Amino acid sequence: MSNDAVHSSLTSPGRIEQIELTDRANQARRRRLPAVEEFSLERIEDLTSVRAEWRALAEAGQNVFGTWEWADSWTRYRNPEAKVAAAVCRRADGAAAAILPLCIVREHPIRLVRFIGAGPSDRLGPVCAPADLPAAIAAMRRHVWQLLVQRTVSRLYM
Numbered sequence: 001m002s003n004d005a006v007h008s009s010l011t012s013p014g015r016i017e018q019i020e021l022t023d024r025a026n027q028a029r030r031r032r033l034p035a036v037e038e039f040s041l042e043r044i045e046d047l048t049s050v051r052a053e054w055r056a057l058a059e060a061g062q063n064v065f066g067t068w069e070w071a072d073s074w075t076r077y078r079n080p081e082a083k084v085a086a087a088v089c090r091r092a093d094g095a096a097a098a099i100l101p102l103c104i105v106r107e108h109p110i111r112l113v114r115f116i117g118a119g120p121s122d123r124l125g126p127v128c129a130p131a132d133l134p135a136a137i138a139a140m141r142r143h144v145w146q147l148l149v150q151r152t153v154s155r156l157y158m
Helices: 003-010 013-032 047-061 068-078 130-157
Strands: 040-044 086-090 096-100 102-107 110-115
Touching: 040 047, 040 130, 047 068, 047 086, 047 096, 086 102, 086 130, 096 130, 102 130, 110 130
Parallel strands: none
Antiparallel strands: 040 086, 086 096, 102 110
Protein backbone atom coordinates (compact mmCIF):
# COMPACT_ATOMS: atom_id res chain seq x y z
CA MET A 1 0.00 0.00 0.00
CA SER A 2 1.44 3.40 -0.96
CA ASN A 3 1.81 6.31 1.44
CA ASP A 4 -0.95 8.19 -0.42
CA ALA A 5 -3.32 5.25 0.00
CA VAL A 6 -2.58 5.00 3.71
CA HIS A 7 -3.04 8.75 4.17
CA SER A 8 -6.35 8.77 2.30
CA SER A 9 -7.65 5.78 4.30
CA LEU A 10 -6.76 7.51 7.58
CA THR A 11 -8.25 10.85 6.56
CA SER A 12 -11.47 9.66 4.98
CA PRO A 13 -14.55 11.34 6.54
CA GLY A 14 -15.81 8.13 8.17
CA ARG A 15 -12.41 7.35 9.64
CA ILE A 16 -11.97 10.85 11.08
CA GLU A 17 -15.38 10.61 12.79
CA GLN A 18 -14.44 7.22 14.22
CA ILE A 19 -11.17 8.61 15.60
CA GLU A 20 -12.98 11.62 17.12
CA LEU A 21 -15.59 9.36 18.77
CA THR A 22 -12.88 7.15 20.21
CA ASP A 23 -11.01 10.19 21.52
CA ARG A 24 -14.13 11.60 23.17
CA ALA A 25 -14.89 8.21 24.75
CA ASN A 26 -11.33 8.00 26.11
CA GLN A 27 -11.56 11.51 27.55
CA ALA A 28 -14.87 10.68 29.24
CA ARG A 29 -13.39 7.50 30.69
CA ARG A 30 -10.43 9.43 32.10
CA ARG A 31 -12.78 11.94 33.76
CA ARG A 32 -14.61 9.07 35.52
CA LEU A 33 -11.44 7.62 37.03
CA PRO A 34 -11.12 8.35 40.73
CA ALA A 35 -8.47 10.86 41.68
CA VAL A 36 -5.36 9.28 43.12
CA GLU A 37 -3.17 10.78 45.76
CA GLU A 38 0.13 11.99 44.40
CA PHE A 39 3.07 10.67 46.37
CA SER A 40 6.44 12.35 46.61
CA LEU A 41 9.40 10.20 45.60
CA GLU A 42 12.52 9.60 47.65
CA ARG A 43 15.26 7.70 45.85
CA ILE A 44 17.00 4.98 47.87
CA GLU A 45 20.22 3.27 46.95
CA ASP A 46 20.67 1.41 50.22
CA LEU A 47 17.84 -0.98 50.98
CA THR A 48 18.80 -1.16 54.64
CA SER A 49 17.85 2.50 55.15
CA VAL A 50 14.14 1.71 54.70
CA ARG A 51 14.05 -1.79 56.17
CA ALA A 52 11.43 -1.09 58.89
CA GLU A 53 9.11 0.81 56.53
CA TRP A 54 9.53 -1.85 53.85
CA ARG A 55 8.61 -4.63 56.27
CA ALA A 56 5.41 -2.83 57.33
CA LEU A 57 4.39 -2.20 53.72
CA ALA A 58 5.18 -5.78 52.68
CA GLU A 59 2.96 -7.07 55.45
CA ALA A 60 0.12 -4.87 54.18
CA GLY A 61 0.70 -6.13 50.63
CA GLN A 62 0.88 -9.80 51.67
CA ASN A 63 3.41 -10.84 49.04
CA VAL A 64 6.51 -12.85 49.92
CA PHE A 65 8.28 -11.45 46.83
CA GLY A 66 7.67 -7.95 48.14
CA THR A 67 9.54 -8.43 51.40
CA TRP A 68 12.72 -6.60 52.29
CA GLU A 69 14.44 -9.94 52.91
CA TRP A 70 13.65 -11.14 49.37
CA ALA A 71 14.91 -7.90 47.80
CA ASP A 72 18.07 -7.87 49.92
CA SER A 73 18.90 -11.50 49.08
CA TRP A 74 18.23 -10.97 45.37
CA THR A 75 20.43 -7.88 45.14
CA ARG A 76 23.29 -9.47 47.07
CA TYR A 77 23.30 -13.00 45.67
CA ARG A 78 21.20 -13.34 42.55
CA ASN A 79 22.06 -10.13 40.69
CA PRO A 80 24.82 -8.20 42.49
CA GLU A 81 25.74 -6.21 39.35
CA ALA A 82 22.28 -4.59 39.24
CA LYS A 83 22.25 -0.97 40.42
CA VAL A 84 19.56 -0.39 43.03
CA ALA A 85 17.24 2.39 41.84
CA ALA A 86 14.40 1.93 44.30
CA ALA A 87 12.22 4.68 45.71
CA VAL A 88 9.93 5.30 48.64
CA CYS A 89 6.58 6.91 47.86
CA ARG A 90 5.68 9.27 50.67
CA ARG A 91 2.39 10.85 51.62
CA ALA A 92 2.14 14.58 52.32
CA ASP A 93 2.72 13.88 56.03
CA GLY A 94 5.99 12.02 55.25
CA ALA A 95 4.66 8.52 55.96
CA ALA A 96 5.80 5.79 53.58
CA ALA A 97 2.92 4.60 51.38
CA ALA A 98 4.81 2.36 48.95
CA ILE A 99 8.22 1.06 48.00
CA LEU A 100 9.15 0.87 44.33
CA PRO A 101 11.70 -1.98 44.32
CA LEU A 102 13.50 -1.19 41.07
CA CYS A 103 16.99 -1.71 39.76
CA ILE A 104 18.89 -0.86 36.60
CA VAL A 105 20.59 -3.64 34.69
CA ARG A 106 22.67 -3.29 31.59
CA GLU A 107 22.14 -5.55 28.62
CA HIS A 108 24.51 -3.92 26.19
CA PRO A 109 23.86 -1.48 24.76
CA ILE A 110 20.58 -1.00 26.63
CA ARG A 111 19.84 -0.01 30.22
CA LEU A 112 16.73 -1.69 31.57
CA VAL A 113 14.69 -0.83 34.62
CA ARG A 114 13.48 -4.01 36.27
CA PHE A 115 11.86 -4.99 39.50
CA ILE A 116 14.22 -6.34 42.10
CA GLY A 117 13.53 -10.06 42.10
CA ALA A 118 13.03 -10.35 38.31
CA GLY A 119 13.52 -13.92 37.20
CA PRO A 120 12.63 -16.26 40.03
CA SER A 121 9.74 -14.16 41.37
CA ASP A 122 6.26 -14.59 39.99
CA ARG A 123 4.58 -11.56 41.56
CA LEU A 124 6.42 -8.27 41.30
CA GLY A 125 5.31 -4.68 41.66
CA PRO A 126 5.10 -1.81 44.11
CA VAL A 127 5.18 -2.90 47.76
CA CYS A 128 2.10 -1.34 49.32
CA ALA A 129 -1.39 -1.90 50.60
CA PRO A 130 -3.84 -2.78 47.79
CA ALA A 131 -5.68 0.54 48.24
CA ASP A 132 -2.45 2.48 47.48
CA LEU A 133 -1.60 0.57 44.30
CA PRO A 134 -3.04 3.10 41.76
CA ALA A 135 -1.11 5.99 43.30
CA ALA A 136 2.04 3.85 43.59
CA ILE A 137 1.83 2.93 39.89
CA ALA A 138 1.45 6.61 38.96
CA ALA A 139 4.52 7.43 41.07
CA MET A 140 6.42 4.55 39.48
CA ARG A 141 5.81 6.00 36.01
CA ARG A 142 7.35 9.29 37.15
CA HIS A 143 10.28 7.51 38.79
CA VAL A 144 11.09 5.39 35.71
CA TRP A 145 10.86 8.52 33.54
CA GLN A 146 13.37 10.23 35.82
CA LEU A 147 15.68 7.21 35.80
CA LEU A 148 15.76 6.66 32.07
CA VAL A 149 14.89 9.86 30.28
CA GLN A 150 15.83 12.79 32.47
CA ARG A 151 19.17 11.32 33.54
CA THR A 152 20.07 10.48 29.94
CA VAL A 153 19.11 13.92 28.65
CA SER A 154 20.98 15.70 31.44
CA ARG A 155 24.10 13.62 30.78
CA LEU A 156 23.97 14.34 27.04
CA TYR A 157 23.17 18.03 27.15
CA MET A 158 24.30 19.40 30.49
